[in-house]
Amino acid sequence: MRGFLDLQRIDFVLLGSTLALTGMGILVIRSATADGNFAAYPGRQAYWLAIALAAYFIGYFVDRRHLQRGAYGFYWVIFAVLLGLAVAGKWIGGVQRWVHAGGLTFQPSELAKLALILALARHFSRRKSSPPYGLEEIVVPLLLVAGFAIPVALQPDLGTAMFLVLISGIVILFVGVRWSTLIVLVVGAAAAAPSLFFTLKDYQRDRILSFLNPGRDPLGTGYHVVQSKIAIGSGGLFGKGFQQGTQSQLRFIPEQHTDFIVSVLAEEFGFVGVLLMLGLLLFLTLYLFSYIEFTKTRFSMIVIVGITSAFAIQAAINIAMAAGMLPVVGLPLPLLSYGGSSLVSTYLGFGIIAGYKRRR
């Protein structure tokens, strides 16, 4: 009986706009993979959607106390998997981001975002201390971040690693730190950046340099960005029509069903399509933030802010990257890009947020 009532309280605004964006994604994936051997992709994404919906309801129904208590456990499980992949990657030599299980492949670094937010929320919801935090009180959070970011960076997936750092920064800002601490962190990061730059792989360095100067290598890294911009710009106000995008159908856009899916959408559905997508993304972001009103605990507030910010920032970075406003970092567009891991993690996170209304 309880469960039935819970189902009746499902937030159809949240679920509806989420599904609308996923549907847009599948439509564009269909177009981006129309030719050649990728015909199975839209179907596979729909299949992942079924799993993602299940994840949504798991997040929705999971007991809040269990969520808080299990946060560290979840963290350590993901940590073990990431570490395992990093070690295995060293042995096999190559990119090692995927866990293969029973015919499915899963990218655990997608779940890492969620696990990190939950772990940080757990840490900052301790009763012992209160904000604004000093330097010694954010040592543990920094270790939590490093525990994920370093193995992910070794995969090597620098984009996701930097994103994990960014998300933690937002959470830390949200809970509040002393000004002095903030200054130390910013100065420390600025000092570390140049040395980090020289530890990058050649292709990663190329991407940053070609972003700073697109003319540097017009046929290489910069070429893809130029092609992506041509796709977006030539889409015009109303687009060229479904499966009519010359840039995407000619496969001038790299990774057009994953990282550059916006380029295909913009080319074929024009500014109108982009407006609809950005509108839905912003609406969803603000709507998710509004869930803060339904909660009182520190833990749940951090979880809502963390998950929502991660979603919105990742979307913004991806779109800005496809439009040539940021370097190519290889972050998918949540809900729209092809990829089951990202879809399932996003739905799981949304389900957790939706669950806070159920409590009332």
Place this chain on the structure above:
Amino acid sequence: MAAFTLIFLMLLLYFWRLQVLDHSLYQRLADNNRIRLIDMPATRGILTDRNGVILADSSPDYTLALIPEDMARDREAVIISLADLLGRDGAQAVERFERNATHTPYSAVKVFEHLGPEEVALFEVNQDRFPGSLLMVVPRRYYPHGKIAAHIFGYVGEISREQLDSEEYPGTRKGDVVGKYALEKAYDRYLRGKDGGRQVEVDARGRELNVLGATEPTPGANLRLTLDIRLQKALELELWDKRGAGVLMNVETGEILAMVSRPAFDPNEFSMRLTSERWSEIVRDPGHPMQSRATQGMYPPGSTYKVVTAIAALMEGSMDPDEILFCSGGYRYGRRTYRDWKLGGHGKVDLYKGIVESCDVYFYQAGERTGIDALARWASILGLGRRTGIDIPGETEGLVPSPDWKLKSRSEPWFPGETLSAAIGQGFVLVTPLQLTSLYGTIARRGVLMDPYLVSQIEDVAGNELYRRDPTVKREAEIPDEIFDRVIGALEGVVSDDRGTGRVARTAGAPVAGKTGTAQVVRLQEVQEDEEEEIPYELRDHGWFAAFAPVNRPKVVSVVVVEHGGHGSSSAAPIVTRLIKKYGELYPLEEPAPNLEEEEL
């Protein structure tokens, strides 16, 4: 929240600028009428033999392609008049154009391939008459040795609709050339490379104005095979005008040094244009040139199988190797007499003489005492009745018969007499030449079954090693050395004994152990004991010889089967002998004698 709203508004403004304010600029760049994508197909990886001799390469090939959107309205008429100009089949070209046309706008569809110099000249003179046509240089697969090792390399061809739909060839598009058979197919994902493309701006008549961007193709990775082309050629020439197969394998590693199936096809024909008439001619050829006899051909092994019966009998303890049986030329079993190949019989026979003279009567009794289940079990332990696992697709399993098998596949009970046939490698027993090679290699290695393989290393163009195959032991059969001493001793006698059936192998340049076999195509009773030449070709026996050398420290094992070649001793054994001799000329067969003087120093 305000920050997020601001960020999304900024993104929207930026897209407004790209898509609305600067639209005409990008529209011009992406203009349908001005930008063309010209594929730059990747060059396929090279195949080399173990010493680096090129076995399969690519050569430039002129291909005429058409961009549908740029063609005159009646596309069919354009294609047919182009075909007329070049003297090609118009209907076929139209069909091909329609098959390869993608719904990708403004991309070139390949229509006529392999243009000769005259055709190129003819086209270039008349190009203005055919808007939308363009000449591309495409790498074409080329096999410098023609039919040599055709069944190992396989061939390439344009990907078919079914192959495109299957998941066999990931990342391919219509019109791509892929490996379709044997190694070309099995290692296609390494060999294919990654296609590139040029985005060119053209004028209203379709002529290139400038290149806007190009993605260079990445050539496929190169395969190093275990073959030695010199040995491969030697074996090919031996079997050239025959039907049959032969294998030469490194006993220690399982590397295939030569593997031949005759008759063969010419893979170059497939990378050129192959007419449907020519294709059906090849398919209907009674010699079945497309069949890889070495890995797919299933033959009764005849007397070469007696080693299996011998090992089974000794392991089961059903025979004492020194026990003497009497062969009178036939063995009475039930209501039938099972005949020996030698009319008057072999007289007193022990295991050694049974193998050396290939006495059937001895092995009828060995088989009868051991029983079909034990025979089948030992055949299976020694690797028969299952694929050897060689790295080319389509290998067959052969057949190790047993009562269970017969009941399942034929719903008939096993007749005791069939055990006698199986004991001498007749009846239902079937092996591929490669399986028999593996069997004799296992005997040479005293029970160690190696995985046979053809590709030892794959390197990309930058020289990075993508794959390396090291010798692997498939299984070790637990058979005591005394049994191998007996069996190998007898196999040595086949060659060295004056009454041995494989005496010809004494000229191999190293001590050889082996076994002849003469597999009956029809039952003995049906053919009178006529002179071999008078029996119709199709009814003549298959001749086998399986051997390894040198006896004490085996390096190579070789098996040859000559279809309808008559006795193994006269048809197959001389070929194996010359092949081993050739091997000995190229690689030392015997351990170099220790140089005592140097050691003293």
